[in-house]
Amino acid sequence: MSTYLIETQNLGKRYGDVQAVENLSLRVAEGEIYAFLGLNGAGKTTTIRMLLGMIRPTSGTATVLQTRVRLGSRQPWDRVGYLVEIPHAYPELSVYENLEAARRLHPGTPPAAVSQIIERLGLAAYAGRRAGNLSQGNAQRLGLARALLHNPRLVFLDEPANGLDPAGIVEIRQLLLELTHQQGVTVFMSSHILAEVARLAGRVGIIHQGRLLQELDVDELERRRLRRLLVRARDPEAARRVLASAGFAVESLPDGLLQLNQPACIEHPDDIASLLVRAEIPPTQLLVEEEELEQYFLRLVGDVK
Amino acid sequence: MNTFLDMLWVEMRKTLRSRMPLFTVLGSMLMPFGVAFLVFVSRNPDISHKLGLVSAKATLMADAATTWPAYLTLIGEMIGAGGFFFFCLILSWIFGREFSDGTLKDMLAVPVPRSRILLAKFAVSAAWSVGLSLVVVALSLLMGALIGLPGGSTAVILQGCLRALAVAGLTIVVVMPFALFASIGRGYLLPVGVAVLVLIMANVVQVAGWGEYFPWAIPVFLSQPKLTLTAASYWVVFFTGLAGIAATYLWWKFSDQSR
Numbered sequence: 325m326s327t328y329l330i331e332t333q334n335l336g337k338r339y340g341d342v343q344a345v346e347n348l349s350l351r352v353a354e355g356e357i358y359a360f361l362g363l364n365g366a367g368k369t370t371t372i373r374m375l376l377g378m379i380r381p382t383s384g385t386a387t388v389l390q391t392r393v394r395l396g397s398r399q400p401w402d403r404v405g406y407l408v409e410i411p412h413a414y415p416e417l418s419v420y421e422n423l424e425a426a427r428r429l430h431p432g433t434p435p436a437a438v439s440q441i442i443e444r445l446g447l448a449a450y451a452g453r454r455a456g457n458l459s460q461g462n463a464q465r466l467g468l469a470r471a472l473l474h475n476p477r478l479v480f481l482d483e484p485a486n487g488l489d490p491a492g493i494v495e496i497r498q499l500l501l502e503l504t505h506q507q508g509v510t511v512f513m514s515s516h517i518l519a520e521v522a523r524l525a526g527r528v529g530i531i532h533q534g535r536l537l538q539e540l541d542v543d544e545l546e547r548r549r550l551r552r553l554l555v556r557a558r559d560p561e562a563a564r565r566v567l568a569s570a571g572f573a574v575e576s577l578p579d580g581l582l583q584l585n586q587p588a589c590i591e592h593p594d595d596i597a598s599l600l601v602r603a604e605i606p607p608t609q610l611l612v613e614e615e616e617l618e619q620y621f622l623r624l625v626g627d628v629k
Numbered sequence: 630m631n632t633f634l635d636m637l638w639v640e641m642r643k644t645l646r647s648r649m650p651l652f653t654v655l656g657s658m659l660m661p662f663g664v665a666f667l668v669f670v671s672r673n674p675d676i677s678h679k680l681g682l683v684s685a686k687a688t689l690m691a692d693a694a695t696t697w698p699a700y701l702t703l704i705g706e707m708i709g710a711g712g713f714f715f716f717c718l719i720l721s722w723i724f725g726r727e728f729s730d731g732t733l734k735d736m737l738a739v740p741v742p743r744s745r746i747l748l749a750k751f752a753v754s755a756a757w758s759v760g761l762s763l764v765v766v767a768l769s770l771l772m773g774a775l776i777g778l779p780g781g782s783t784a785v786i787l788q789g790c791l792r793a794l795a796v797a798g799l800t801i802v803v804v805m806p807f808a809l810f811a812s813i814g815r816g817y818l819l820p821v822g823v824a825v826l827v828l829i830m831a832n833v834v835q836v837a838g839w840g841e842y843f844p845w846a847i848p849v850f851l852s853q854p855k856l857t858l859t860a861a862s863y864w865v866v867f868f869t870g871l872a873g874i875a876a877t878y879l880w881w882k883f884s885d886q887s888r
Contacts, residue, residue: 370887376738378886396882402740412731416646425642428635429739470735 326353329478329510330375334384336534337370344370346534348384352512352527357504359525360514361621367534368514369409372480375512376406389478402430405476407484411467415456419447419466422455423473430474437473445469446495460487468496472503479503481513485520497524518617522546532625549615550623553589555582556609557600566603567596632741636749640723644753649722657715657761658768660707665772668700672776697773697781698854701789704769705796705852708762712797713845714824716758716804721811721820723754724877728815733886743881751808751874755801762797766790792852799848799866805873812880815888844869 330352337345345367352358362368373379375386377393386393391400413422423438442451445465450458455466464487471479484500485493501524503509515521521528521542528545530538540548557563560580567574567582575583589596593610600607615623644650670676672695727733736746770786810820831846840846841862848866851858 373887378734378737380883380885395885396737396743398740398742401738404738406738408734410731412735414643414646414730414732416648417642421642421646425639426735428639429736429741431632431635431740 328352328387329354329389330358330512331387332371332375332384333386335371335374335381335386336383337367337374337379338382343534345374345381348531348534348536350529350536350539352510354510355504355508356526357500357511357513357524359521359528360512360531361516361518361521361528362514362531363625366531368531369482370534371531372406372408372482372512372514376404376408376480377401378408402432402474403477404480405471405474405478406480406482407467407471408480408482410486411463411470413455413458413463413466413470416454418452418454419458419462420451422466423469426470426473433474437475441469441473444472444499461489461492464488465492468499476509478510478512481511483515484513485515485517493520500524518621522617530621530624537624545617545620549617549620550585551590551612551614553584553593553596554609554611554613555584555596555600555607556580557582557605557607559605562603563600563605563607566600566605570599572596633745633749636741636745637752640749640753643726644723644757649719650757653715653719653757653761654764657711657765660711660765661704661769661772664700664703664707664769665776668695668703668778669776671695695778697778698785698789700773700778701769701786701793702852702854704766705789705793706849708765708793709796709800709849709852710828712758712762712765712800713804713828713848715761716754716801717807717820717824718817719757719761720754720804720807721817723750724808725811725814725816725820728812728888729817731888734888737886744878747808747874747878747881751805754808758801758804759797762794762801765797766793769793792854796848796852799851802866802870803844803848805870806876807873808877809873809880812877 328351330350332351333349335345335348336343348367348371350358360368360371370379374381375388375393377395377397380395389400389403413419414425417425420438420442423441424435427433427435427438442448445468447462447465447469450462455463458466464484468481468484471481481500484496488496497520500511500513504511513521513525522545525542527539527541529536554577555563555567557580560576560582564574564576564582567584572584572586572589575585577583584590584596590612593612597607597610727736770790773781807820807824810823811817813819827845831840831843831849834840834843835846835849840850841856841858842865844865847858847862850856850862
C-alpha cells in the first residue's frame, strides 16, 4: 500500500470574489515526482503555499507527511524543503552565509551540510560571493540548495528550471531523478516547461482556473496526446480518392498534405504506403506526428473555456 | 535556547553585513554634533552675529543649555525625539526587509518556532538601539568637554547620562509596535508614516497636558528633570511594548503570507 506524503481534500482558497483554488483533491505517493501544470494564475503557487501552511485555506484540508497542515505550525517542516516562486536571498550575505542561515532554521542539520550542498549544486566557485551579485541561474541554484540542504523527505519546487541554462536544466533534472531514485525523496513541482515535466515526472496534475482538470500518469498523458499520419504525394487529390475508397477518413491540409487520424493508419503507415504504391501514386512523404505537450495542454484548457 | 541563539546569529549576521548600522551611527552622531554646535554658537556672541538664522535657532534651542545639566537635558530630549525616529527605522528595517527582500517565505515553513525568530529580531533591534544610544551619549560627553561647558561634576554628568539613557530605554520599548506596522505594510513606508503621525500627536497631547499617559510622549517627559513620571506612565510604556511584541507575533503566526 502506498504511503501518501501529500493529501488534499476539497482544498480551496477564495480572495473576495476570486476563487483562486477550488475543490482540489490530490494525493502524492512517497518517492514520486508529481508535476503540477497550469497557466499563470491557475492556482499553482496558491496551492503550494497552502500546502506549506503559509496561506489558510477557505475550505478543505491538506495533509503533508501525515500531519494536518495548519497556519504558522512548526510541524512537519523538519523534513520538508521548498522553493516557492522567485528564489530570494539576503543580498549582502554570501552564498555560504545564506545557506548557513538556512541551516540554522533547520535544527539538527550538521554544519558540513552547507559545504556538501554547495558542491552538489555547483556553487563552489560562488560560495564567497554576495547573493545580490549572483546571476539569475546561480540565484536559482542557491534557492534549490536551500531547499535540499537539510536532506528533506519531501520537496516542493515552484518552477525549478527557471533561469537555468540548458546545461543547468539537465543537471537539475539529473539531481532530482537521483534524489527520487536513490534517496526516495518525493518531489512536488510546478512547471510551465511541459517537455521537462514529461522527462521528469511520474504523474501530472493539470490545474486551470483553480480547478484540477486532470490527474494522470505520464504514460497515460503520452497516450492521450493526439497522433496523426501525414501523407504527401505528387497527386494529392488522386491519393485522397484512393485512401477514401479504401475506407479511410482523409482530411486535406494546405500544401497538398493529407491527414489521417485512425489508429490503424498511425500504427501501420506501411500499409498506407503499399496501398498508394499499388494504385501507382507512391507517397513522397509519410510522417507519424505526435501532438506537442503544449498543444495537448492548450487543447485541454481550451475545452474547458 | 539553542534555536534562539541560532536565530540571534542569523539576525546579527544579516545586520552586521549590511550598511544600515553604519548609516544609523553616522546619522545619530549628527544629534550631539548639532546640539553642541548650537550651544557653542549661543555661547559665543561674536560667531552668533555672523550666522544670522543659525544664530536665531541657537538662541531658541540652546540658549538655556549653557551648563552641563542643561546640555544633557537637551541631549535627553533629542534622544526622546530623534532617537524615536532612529529606533523606528531600525525596527522597521529588521522586520520590513524580509518583505521587501522577498525572504520572508523562507522562514515560514521551518521547524523553528516563530516566536524565537521574532524574539531574535526584537533582541537585535534593542541591542542595536542601545548601542546607538551609547554612541550618542559618549559623543555628547566628548562634545560637551570640547566646547568647555561649565558646571560639570562627576555626579551631575553621571546623572544626566543615566537620564538620557533611561529616555533611550523607554523609547526603545515604545517603538515595539512599529514591528507590526512594518509587517502589515510589508516594508518601511507604513512605519515611517505612522512615526511622523505619532510625533505630531505626541506634541499635541503634551501641550494638552496628557503627555505622561501617551506612550510616545512619555520618554521626552522623562528627559525633563523638573517633571517626575508616575508609575502609571511606566505601565503605559510596558504595556505598549508588550502589546507591540504580542500583536507582531500574532500577525506573523496567523496572517496569510501570499507574497
